[in-house]
Amino acid sequence: MVRSSVSGVVAATTLWLLRVGAVSTEGDEAGLSDPVAECTPYGYGPVTAALPTFPAIWEPIQQIFQNDSVAFNKFVSINSSIPNIAPKGTLGVPDLTLLTTYSPSDTDCWWTFQQCVTPKLSGLKPDIADVPEPRTLGYGFDDGPNCSHNAFYDYLTQQNQKATMFFIGSNVMDWPLQAQRAVSDGHEICAHTWSHRYMTAFTNEQAFGELWYSMQAIKLVTGYTPTCWRPPLGDVDDRIRYIASQLGLDTILWKYNSNDWEVGQNGVTTDSVQQNYDNLIAAAKSGTFDSVGAIILTHELNNYTMQTAIDNYRALSEAFDYMVPIAVAQNRTEPYVETNFTMPSFASYIASRPPNSSAADQGSSSSSGSTGGQSSTPGNSGGVALGLTSTHAFSMALVLLSVALCL
Ligand SMILES: *[C@@H]1O[C@H](CO)[C@@H](O)[C@H](O)[C@H]1NC(C)=O
Ligand SMILES: *[C@@H]1O[C@H](CO)[C@@H](O)[C@H](O)[C@H]1NC(C)=O
Ligand SMILES: *[C@@H]1O[C@H](CO)[C@@H](O)[C@H](O)[C@H]1NC(C)=O
Ligand SMILES: *[C@@H]1O[C@H](CO)[C@@H](O)[C@H](O)[C@H]1NC(C)=O
Ligand SMILES: *[C@@H]1O[C@H](CO)[C@@H](O)[C@H](O)[C@H]1NC(C)=O
Ligand SMILES: *[C@@H]1O[C@H](CO)[C@@H](O)[C@H](O)[C@H]1NC(C)=O
Ligand SMILES: CC(=O)N[C@H]1CO[C@H](CO)[C@@H](O)[C@@H]1O
DSSP states (O other): OHHHHHHHHHHHHHHHHHHHTOOOSHHHHHTOOOHHHHTSOOOOHHHHHHGGGSOOTTSOOOOOOTTOHHHHHHHHHHHTTSOOOOOSEETTEEOTTHHHHSOTTOTTOOHHHHOOOSOSSTTOOOOBOSOSSTTEEEOEEEEEOOTTOHHHHHHHHHTTOOOEEEEOHHHHHHOHHHHHHHHHTTOEEEEOOSSOOOGGGSOHHHHHHHHHHHHHHHHHHHSOOBSEEOOGGGOOOHHHHHHHHHTTOEEBOOSEEOOGGGTTSTTOOHHHHHHHHHHHHHHHHTTTTSSSOEEEEEEOSSHHHHHHHHHHHHHHHHHSSEEEOHHHHTTOSOOBSSSSOOOOOHHHHHHTSOOGGGOTTHHHHHHOOTTGGGOOOOGGGHHHHHHHHHHHHHHHHHHHHHHHHHO
16 A cells, blocks of 8 residues: 555656656756756755755754754763853854954954964864965865856866865755765865854854754765865854864865855955955965965855856966865875775875976866866876776766665
8 A cells, every 4th residue: 555655656756757857866967058957956865755854954953853863862972071162143143243352362263253273172173274285275165066066067077176065964955966966076075064154153052963964964965974064154163163073074264265155245346356366376376385285265156156266277277286175185085984985195186187387288188088077096096096986986876776766
């Protein structure tokens, strides 16, 4: 009885999918080139099935439900050790008047106050706000996955360029196939919270939930659990860093802000954004990063931010010797909790991409990879690159298989 009603639903769903031509695989979604089609919602079985166990999409997290015993028990296990620092606002909305009354000695290492990245609380790792390799740019994008990102991801693939994608949990639930494309293309995924609010303006339990459920969304959809996160608007203090560290997350900030997300607000214009890119490019050319590299803040937010990244790519790649995902800059070759996914070390990554200044013919070298973005590392590091590629292929095959079984 149950079985036949289930198969009735399955048949109806299948018919509906066929009728509207909705995509159901990562490859189908990645093949779309019309932004309207890319942004047409599709049902994705594993997400639909899991929705009752997740908080409301795009809502700031109010509490962890006790019936989510894994999350609840984990929170209870760290609750009493969280540093006693008061929330700086309510439910993700900051109380910015605190900036005027806050201790000038910055006892909480509150980034929003004076961009502190070296925690005051002992035992916490410093935030990653630049990359150790000289003349290198840590390259990443916040706020994705954006439904209409194919032109942008196609461009990165053509350049054989990988990046770090800081994904919002709610966007991952809305656009799971787009999130899968990031893994398939060889990018690194870090968490960017569930609802993209000011993290210091949450209680301990809420802040925990914002991190936890964004990690679970990424795990659900890609199969991998991130080990890094970036606070929305940079808003972090030692209380939030501690909670993140207990979830195994490194905190990643930046030192150069393109402000691309802010065009049309607070006096930010397309010209001022271009000036920010130009300033970074000029700084790189004048030797500012000759001993320590940089991290730039840019966004996978909308057509403008993605197109601006494309428009500045060539100049950035001429100004820096290397542009790499953050994990690559850190030699974090196993960037997820699951150890069956590898990224190249810095040495392996750059072996496939000589510095532009010394490349005789960069144009042909960047297009010589016969399989585009998936081909990466030649020579003695080929094992790493092959492992990466076949792991991707295998994980996508598993995803396809499980989708097929669901249907
Ligand atoms: C868990 O509890 C919440 C609040 O009581 C409820 O809304 C939700 O449906 C429950 N979820 C499951 C999976 O039982
Ligand atoms: C966490 O600890 C606080 C006191 O520090 C307590 O009031 C709260 O009930 C605890 N929360 C949970 C879920 O145990
Ligand atoms: C994604 O980008 C498109 C194109 O610019 C934009 O219309 C849309 O609002 C973006 N989606 C989100 C969730 O920001
Ligand atoms: C932005 O939109 C224009 C006009 O529709 C399109 O040609 C371009 O490819 C888009 N850029 C990106 C990165 O999506
Ligand atoms: C990465 O590994 C290279 C050696 O291949 C080393 O020179 C570099 O210091 C390492 N970087 C970090 C951040 O560990
Ligand atoms: C990676 O390992 C996890 C378990 O840690 C497993 O569920 C998953 O299927 C593995 N993925 C691949 C592609 O081997
Ligand atoms: C891919 C890339 O950025 N290539 C550039 C390498 O540098 C030369 C000279 O500076 C440029 O002409 C290429 O466009």
